[in-house]
Amino acid sequence: MRRLTGLSLWRSKILTTQVPAVILDGIPQEDATAAVAALHTAGAEAETRPNNPETAPATRQAPHQRRTRR
Numbered sequence: 001m002r003r004l005t006g007l008s009l010w011r012s013k014i015l016t017t018q019v020p021a022v023i024l025d026g027i028p029q030e031d032a033t034a035a036v037a038a039l040h041t042a043g044a045e046a047e048t049r050p051n052n053p054e055t056a057p058a059t060r061q062a063p064h065q066r067r068t069r070r
Contacts, residue, residue, distance in 0.1 A: 004035050 002012040015021060024035055032048045039046040
């Protein structure tokens with residue numbers, strides 16, 4: 001999880017306890033497929049979903065992808 005997201009160890013552990021969750025959102029299909037393969041290799045269940053806002057359901061973004069107000 002940590003390698004895929006670039007999150008700290010602490011945040012990665014929290015994210016893995018909040019499953020199901022959107023891990024990576026808005027990435028190219030090739031990268032998504034590679035991430036799913038890496039998660040499957042580690043023993044996780046993962047899937048890719050279409051990244052079309054018109055047909056895809058509303059999803060939460062991973063904490064590292066949320067926009068913060070300044």
